Amino acid sequence: MSRIVNYELFEVPPRWLFLRVETDDGTVGWGEPIVEGRARTVRTAVEELMDNYLLGADPSRIEDHWQTMYRGGFYRGGPVLMSAIAGIDQALWDIKGKQLETPVYELLGGASRDRIRVYQWIGGDRPSDVADEARTKVDAGFSALKMNATGKIERVDDPETIDTAVDRLRKVREAVGDGVDVGVDFHGRVSKPMAKKLAKALEPYEPMFIEEPVLPEHNDALPAIASHTTVPIATGERMYSRWDFKEVFEQGVVDVIQPDLSHAGGITEVKKIAAMAEAYDVALAPHCPLGPIALASCIQVTTCSPNTLIQEQSLNIHYNESSDVLDYLAEPTVFEYDEGYVRVPDAPGLGIDVNEEYVREQAEKTVDWHNPVWRHEDGSVAEW
Incomplete structure (x- = not known):
């Protein structure tokens, strides 16, 4: 022992x-x-x-x-x-x-698939130039994308704000066609009244899902939002345990859950959340705008979870300006994407070889990342 x-x-x-x-x-x-x-x-x-x-x-x-x-x-x-x-x-x-x-997924019941579909972010925090970026990602082999729905938005905003958001998605849809999935992230920055309007307005352009249409503290509003659209609803990146997810499963209106393997109790807890979701016919798409260890942990769970839909990953995401996912791996080919999929790893444990020398070198740098604080025109704090 x-x-x-x-x-x-x-x-x-x-x-x-x-x-x-x-x-x-x-x-x-x-x-x-x-x-x-x-x-x-x-x-x-x-x-x-x-x-x-x-x-x-x-x-x-x-x-x-x-x-x-x-x-x-x-x-x-x-x-x-x-x-x-x-x-x-x-x-x-x-x-x-x-x-x-042995790989972790073998200890969790074994693989239920040979490869896992991933999606690629486009557009940044304040989404722009999404159509051109979408074409580039699709040309690189991705068949699924995700973009923010809006930038800063008022609690009750003007029609132009809705029109601008719809126009962005329309341009992406026209650029990549109907054979590509496009998730639209409300990022919890949209209030309940605007979420209802936005969900309905985006529907003609067939989003793969609308993500976090309201903050988790307002999950009681999800049934009302769902009544305004047939677009699948996704949420869960700011929910941290199976007890947090219990309410949305019982509501019956969430179609995709997105627990984060670095926030929701790790592999042990997210495997249980995934099993609960399966019982309610809810798909799994773990949140992961993070590093290689988080992604490797996600892949262990998505590999063995039969209700896996897709996996987020952060390669070239707008947050990764100074370092990226592959930089910290001794063997980065483990995360090679082929036709928008990542293969199931076969190495023991999490399936990655962390470049410890590089980690120690980078840890000498000063890291002080904080998300921006956005403000409305009147000076009040806006949701980021």
């Missing part, structure tokens, strides 16, 4: 936090515990969990460790704690797979 003897945390560009966990037999597991813009806060949470519960422990007892980290504190849930748990959980699964010399 091995024991956990050491851990290290590395804050690296563009906005990621990596966790390295080592056992006494020399096995190293990697995780990605991060809340974008709150790296230092999550670092402290990881340190508390590792120091209090994991150091000296047998790494193989993953379910017990998950329950201890979650239930061991009187206060539980939320983005910081669940992201800290997620990164640790990823590293424990990486260790287990490496020690047993």
Whole structure:
């Protein structure tokens, strides 16, 4: 029986936090515990969990460790704690797979597919030039894209704002045709009245889904929004446990869930969320605008989940200006995309070989990423 003897945390560009966990037999597991813009806060949470519960422990007892980290504190849930748990959980699964010399998905029931479809972001935070960018991505082999619906938007905005959003999607649809899927992300920045109008207005151009039409705290509004459109509704990137997802499953109006493997409790929890979704005929499309360890963790779950629809990935996303996903891998071909798909990996653990030397080099840099604060014309804070 091995024991956990050491851990290290590395804050690296563009906005990621990596966790390295080592056992006494020399096995190293990697995780990605991060809340974008709150790296230092999550670092402290990881340190508390590792120091209090994991150091000296047998790494193989993953379910017990998950329950201890979650239930061991009187206060539980939320983005910081669940992201800290997620990164640790990823590293424990990486260790287990490496020690047993098998991919994690084999330990979760085995593959249910040979490859996983991915989508590519276009357009940036304030979407622009989307048609030309869409053509470029489709020419590169992608058959699915995603774009933000709007930039900054008022609680009740003018008709021109709706028309502009519709015109953007229309141009993308005309550029790539009907054989390409286009997800439209409302990003939680759209209020309930505008979400109803926008969902209805976008429908003629057949989005693959509308994502996070309202913030999770307003999920009670999803049935009303769904009544205005036949477009599939997706949500879940800011929901952190199976208990958070329970309400939307019971509502019966969400068609695609998007838990984040670095926010929603890691592999252990998202596999359970995916199984719950399957029971409600809801598809799985994990959120992942993050780094290679998060993506590798997603792929382990999407590989073995029969209700997987598609996988987000962040290669060349607008956040990755200083470093990108493949930079941190010793063997980047593991994430080669062929006709818009990524192959199921066969290497042990998470299936990736982290370039530790490069991680340590990048961790010497100052990283202080925070999302922008947007304001309306009257000076009040807008949703980003």
